[in-house]
Amino acid sequence: xxxxxxxxxxxxxxxxxxxxxxxxxxxxxxxxxxxxxxxxxxxxxxxxxxxxxxxxxxxxxxxxxxxxxxxxxxxxxxxxxxxxxxxxxxxxxxxxxxxxxxxxxxxxxxxxxxxxxxxxxxxxxxxxxxxxxxxxxxxxxxxxxxxxxxxxxxxxxxxxxxxxxxxxxxxxxxxxxxxxxxxxxxxxxxxxxxxxxxxxxxxxxxxxxxxxxxxxxxxxxxxxxxxxxxxxxxxxxxxxxxxxxxxxxxxxxxxxxxxxxxxxxxxxxxxxxxxxxxxxxxxxxxxxxxxxxxxxxxxxxxxxxxxxxxxxxxxxxxxxxxxxxxxxxxxxxxxxxxxxxxxxxxxxxxxxxxxxxxxxxxxxxxxxxxxxxxxxxxxxxxxxxxxxxxxxxxxxxxxxxxxxxxxxxxxxxxxxxxxxxxxxxxxxxxxxxxxxxxxxxxxxxxxxxxxxxxxxxxxxxxxxxxxxxxxxxxxxxxxxxxxxxxxxxxxxxxxxxxxxxxxxxxxxxxxxxxxxxxxxxxxxxxxxxxxxxxxxxxxxxxxxxxxxxxxxxxxxxxxxxxxxxxxxxxxxx
Amino acid sequence: xxxxxxxxxxxxxxxxxxxxxxxxxxxxxxxxxxxxxxxxxxxxxxxxxxxxxxxxxxxxxxxxxxxxxxxxxxxxxxxxxxxxxxxxxxxxxxxxxxxxxxxxxxxxxxxxxxxxxxxxxxxxxxxxxxxxxxxxxxxxxxxxxxxxxxxxxxxxxxxxxxxxxxxxxxxxxxxxxxxxxxxxxxxxxxxxxxxxxxxxxxxxxxxxxxxxxxxxxxxxxxxxxxxxxxxxxxxxxxxxxxxxxxxxxxxxxxxxxxxxxxxxxxxxxxxxxxxxxxxxxxxxxxxxxxxxxxxxxxxxxxxxxxxxxxxxxxxxxxxxxxxxxxxxxxxxxxxxxxxxxxxxxxxxx
Numbered sequence: 001x002x003x004x005x006x007x008x009x010x011x012x013x014x015x016x017x018x019x020x021x022x023x024x025x026x027x028x029x030x031x032x033x034x035x036x037x038x039x040x041x042x043x044x045x046x047x048x049x050x051x052x053x054x055x056x057x058x059x060x061x062x063x064x065x066x067x068x069x070x071x072x073x074x075x076x077x078x079x080x081x082x083x084x085x086x087x088x089x090x091x092x093x094x095x096x097x098x099x100x101x102x103x104x105x106x107x108x109x110x111x112x113x114x115x116x117x118x119x120x121x122x123x124x125x126x127x128x129x130x131x132x133x134x135x136x137x138x139x140x141x142x143x144x145x146x147x148x149x150x151x152x153x154x155x156x157x158x159x160x161x162x163x164x165x166x167x168x169x170x171x172x173x174x175x176x177x178x179x180x181x182x183x184x185x186x187x188x189x190x191x192x193x194x195x196x197x198x199x200x201x202x203x204x205x206x207x208x209x210x211x212x213x214x215x216x217x218x219x220x221x222x223x224x225x226x227x228x229x230x231x232x233x234x235x236x237x238x239x240x241x242x243x244x245x246x247x248x249x250x251x252x253x254x255x256x257x258x259x260x261x262x263x264x265x266x267x268x269x270x271x272x273x274x275x276x277x278x279x280x281x282x283x284x285x286x287x288x289x290x291x292x293x294x295x296x297x298x299x300x301x302x303x304x305x306x307x308x309x310x311x312x313x314x315x316x317x318x319x320x321x322x323x324x325x326x327x328x329x330x331x332x333x334x335x336x337x338x339x340x341x342x343x344x345x346x347x348x349x350x351x352x353x354x355x356x357x358x359x360x361x362x363x364x365x366x367x368x369x370x371x372x373x374x375x376x377x378x379x380x381x382x383x384x385x386x387x388x389x390x391x392x393x394x395x396x397x398x399x400x401x402x403x404x405x406x407x408x409x410x411x412x413x414x415x416x417x418x419x420x421x422x423x424x425x426x427x428x429x430x431x432x433x434x435x436x437x438x439x440x441x442x443x444x445x446x447x448x449x450x451x452x453x454x455x456x457x458x459x460x461x462x463x464x465x466x467x468x469x470x471x472x473x474x475x476x477x478x479x480x481x482x483x484x485x486x487x488x489x490x491x492x493x494x495x496x497x498x499x500x501x502x503x504x505x506x507x508x509x510x511x512x513x514x515x516x517x518x519x520x521x522x523x524x525x526x527x528x529x530x531x532x533x534x535x536x537x538x539x540x541x542x543x544x545x546x547x548x549x550x551x552x553x554x555x556x557x558x559x560x561x562x563x564x565x566x567x568x569x570x571x572x573x
Numbered sequence: 574x575x576x577x578x579x580x581x582x583x584x585x586x587x588x589x590x591x592x593x594x595x596x597x598x599x600x601x602x603x604x605x606x607x608x609x610x611x612x613x614x615x616x617x618x619x620x621x622x623x624x625x626x627x628x629x630x631x632x633x634x635x636x637x638x639x640x641x642x643x644x645x646x647x648x649x650x651x652x653x654x655x656x657x658x659x660x661x662x663x664x665x666x667x668x669x670x671x672x673x674x675x676x677x678x679x680x681x682x683x684x685x686x687x688x689x690x691x692x693x694x695x696x697x698x699x700x701x702x703x704x705x706x707x708x709x710x711x712x713x714x715x716x717x718x719x720x721x722x723x724x725x726x727x728x729x730x731x732x733x734x735x736x737x738x739x740x741x742x743x744x745x746x747x748x749x750x751x752x753x754x755x756x757x758x759x760x761x762x763x764x765x766x767x768x769x770x771x772x773x774x775x776x777x778x779x780x781x782x783x784x785x786x787x788x789x790x791x792x793x794x795x796x797x798x799x800x801x802x803x804x805x806x807x808x809x810x811x812x813x814x815x816x817x818x819x820x821x822x823x824x825x826x827x828x829x830x831x832x833x834x835x836x837x838x839x840x841x842x843x844x845x846x847x848x849x850x851x852x853x854x855x856x857x858x859x860x861x862x863x864x865x866x867x868x869x870x871x872x873x874x875x876x877x878x879x880x881x882x883x884x885x886x887x888x889x890x891x892x893x894x895x896x897x898x899x900x901x902x903x904x905x906x907x908x909x910x911x912x913x914x915x916x917x918x919x920x921x922x
Binding site: 002064129130131132147148155223236237238239240241247250252253256336337338339354358359360361422431433434513516517518528529531532534535537 | 620622626627628631634635637645646647648649650651652654657658659663665666667668670671732750756758759787788789791792794797798799802803804805913917918920921922
């Protein structure tokens with residue numbers, strides 16, 4: 001290996017980084033810029049084709065538009081705070097303490113991550129609709145109250161924030177828990193040796209080390225909430241208010257106001273850029289390399305008397321986000337009408353029969369959903385890894401552009417991206433509309449930022465010293481990436497793959513504009529069924545979707561090639 | 574951009590049409606023949622874009638498949654305006670997925686016809702039995718179904734107060750927080766209903782209704798389901814046929830036909846030009862109007878039919894005894910923007 005004679009030869013070998021960089025930059029450029037170009041073009045053009053700023057004037061003078069924006073921003077902020085408050089303590093508990101059942105808890109949080117938010121919203125509708133919601137019915141029965149009393153009303157602004165938070169906090173949780181896993185024990189030991197108490201160590205050493213992940217996670221949660229369509233469509237519309245995504249959606253009702261919709265999307269872009277800048281400013285230039293060549297195993301904190309209160313907290317979170325919603329879905333799948341009580345005489349399999357045998361869309365939609373999930377997740381993982389490598393290691397000048405391009409789609413709400421893609425690819429040149437390829441492009445574009453964020457933050461955690469060692473010993477860049485870097489990133493890449501896979505299953509907003517009869521997805525048929533109020537069928541489909549996607553995520557995490565069992569092995573090669 | 578300009582063009586064209594369209598000859602009526610059935614089997618599939626309630630549509634499709642084995646029906650159900658949006662997107666990008674289109678918004682069909690998207694075809698039964706005002710003179714579409722948008726309530730949940738009898742009654746304080754209503758931006762039925770009710774009662778009525786803490790849902794099939802769940806006690810609007818189906822299931826719901834009148838929505842169907850399965854389309858199209866299918870729509874679906882041979886189920890109020898509020902699609906098409914704008918002003922979405 002350390003054959004010095006080989007060295008000069010290697011120096012002369014052509015570096016593939018530059019052509020790869022150019023290709024990726026072009027590819028990502030088209031992916032991101034084309035829909036954005038059409039958006040901007042539409043926002044400043046009249047229907048007849050002339051230049052106008054009228055759309056923007058209408059945007060800032062239209063009260064309904066401003067109110068939708070205000071509500072959306074408040075909602076996203078609320079979701080961010082709630083997600084962080086739920087996720088951080090829970091992540092610490094399962095990663096760094098002797099909490100009972102912490103492996104099971106971690107798996108169950110994954111379950112709530114697999115739950116598409118629109119399905120979660122429907123489940124909470126069943127639980128906490130003011131009159132028919134199961135919780136409210138129980139509450140009234142227990143205390144003998146009249147029908148007009150209710151404990152929770154999910155069709156409200158706090159209800160909406162709560163429900164979105166319940167199915168968005170796993171983004172924060174996964175990132176923070178992984179970060180806790182990676183905090184090297186020796187730093188904490190150093191703090192302990194220098195006389196720091198457990199709380200001090202946690203506050204001064206451990207938390208600062210996971211802060212980047214907390215911020216990154218919260219940012220994802222805020223952006224998810226801001227651009228989310230399904231849950232607000234299900235909960236906000238009955239409550240009688242719009243958020244910006246549902247407002248934009250309503251602009252596509254016939255006759256569509258494409259220019260105004262495009263203009264209405266622009267502030268979202270600005271807000272996102274500001275948020276990303278804010279994150280940078282907070283993190284500053286501090287270094288957060290935690291995975292070097294040498295680090296001790298993470299230490300486990302004994303909770304002592306706090307074990308059971310901590311367990312109760314974890315259980316409470318799980319009840320709200322997994323157990324209750326799933327039970328509600330199951331119950332509704334088994335009774336004739338959503339409001340009926342579940343008794344031996346009312347129990348029925350008619351909804352299962354309908355979905356599995358009568359409903360002609362089921363099989364095609366399931367097939368499309370999972371094929372697209374696999375394709376999108378794999379594409380994103382590969383692209384994100386190469387981009388992250390080039391960008392974080394600054395292999396070529398201007399590598400930062402790649403990172404920017406990969407992050408940029410985060411600013412485009414799915415529904416707007418859907419329109420942008422429609423305008424870009426549904427024409428005689430491309431003819432992609434009506435095929436699953438337009439959906440693949442949509443999913444890759446939408447999910448790339450999340451995948452890239454994760455993989456690149458993992459790259460930031462791997463100190464280049466290991467790669468440098470490999471390079472000095474004569475390995476090529478690709479070989480180093482393959483033998484040294486990727487094994488250390490394996491958990492992150494698998495996590496990113498799962499993120500994207502689940503993300504495509506959760507996606508609804510772009511999908512809804514891009515599907516046709518032959519390319520329908522489960523998310524869209526669930527949305528259609530919700531609009532016509534077929535709760536039983538929704539619950540059956542939702543349960544099928546959950547079970548299958550949970551199995552996929554589980555299997556991927558267990559695959560030996562991918563470093564099964566979730567443990568990081570750094571000793572390969 | 575094209576959408577808006579074409580809409581403007583349509584509005585003008587509609588004005589011209591209603592001024593006195595030439596009676597262009599509809600094609601000769603056709604019947605279901607063994608040749609047609611054989612050709613349809615070669616096609617193998619028929620794709621049906623529909624706005625009929627999903628269970629009813631799937632049931633009809635299953636009956637068809639049983640009668641004509643070898644021809645599968647692909648049911649694509651959405652709200653009328655969503656079906657409209659989808660077909661618009663597809664036609665604009667030159668995609669021809671659908672064979673037959675059917676929505677409950679009569680305005681849609683004026684637009685389709687204007688765009689030249691429909692293939693003229695007249696099943697024999699439509700030529701012979703359908704009233705003249707329920708079929709296109711050029712043979713491009715015909716009324717496949719009709720249904721009312723009705724006020725209704727859960728008898729068991731409204732015991733404490735007198736049930737509403739008129740539209741004005743709904744403004745009473747005792748109904749506050751107890752009503753559910755569908756959305757005109759989503760549902761063709763509700764667009765039609767909102768149009769006629771705003772003419773009849775004025776927008777002040779909607780403004781006051783907006784202060785009654787009404788639960789807002791999307792499709793006109795949804796309010797009856799909210800009644801079934803017991804989430805709300807009264808529906809301001811929603812499909813009559815869904816209420817019939819709930820009654821058949823034993824849910825205690827009661828329809829109110831106010832003396833001022835009840836809005837009716839006509840659901841047309843037509844074959845699309847460039848349909849991917851033209852012969853299966855013709856077969857299925859003829860089947861849709863057959864007495865058997867129409868009777869099934871009536872019995873199982875609770876839909877109203879223009880086929881004079883269809884027998885209405887006992888216990889249902891016949892159309893002749895209900896004061897109907899009919900809408901003029903060519904007038905409605907001009908009011909669409911105003912309706913949506915006013916609606917958002919009063920109901921928030």
